[in-house]
Amino acid sequence: QVQLVESGGGLVQAGASLRLSCAASGRTFSTYVMAWFRQTPGLDRDIVTAISRGGQAAYYTDSVKGRFTISRDNAKNMLYLQMNMLKPEDTAVYYCAATSGTAIGSRRISDYAYWGQGTQVTVSS
Secondary structure (H helix, E strand, O other), X not given: OOOEEEEOOEEEEOOOOEEEEEEEOXXXXXXXXXXXXXXXXXXXXXXXXXXXXXXXXXXXXXXXXXXXXXXXXOOOOEEEEEEOOOOHHHOEEEEEEEEOOOOOOOXXXXXXXXXXXXXXXXXXX
8 A cells, every 4th residue: 555645836927947756655666667647626636747666667648748857756755746848838736646557658547546635726817
């Protein structure tokens, strides 16, 4: 079992950067494909990016390619999301999630057994 706790959200202006962190409990962090999702009111939670167990492969949704970078430190049980050149449309609650599946970038919420509580990111124009 894994418990996930996000941090690092906040209010920034367009063009700024933020780094989200997700701290994972348990000894099996490295066995999970990890992902960041985001959700805005009235819309479905949608995947932003995902990373393989060892960190060598990653998936990015088109809207964040070139601006966001996902990374992980398995020795520290940490997942990160570096967000650069933020836009107002990036405003959302961001969640980290863990799946024991093999696919990197699955959009199916049900594929992810573990979720954090979310952290709010607000980008003003």
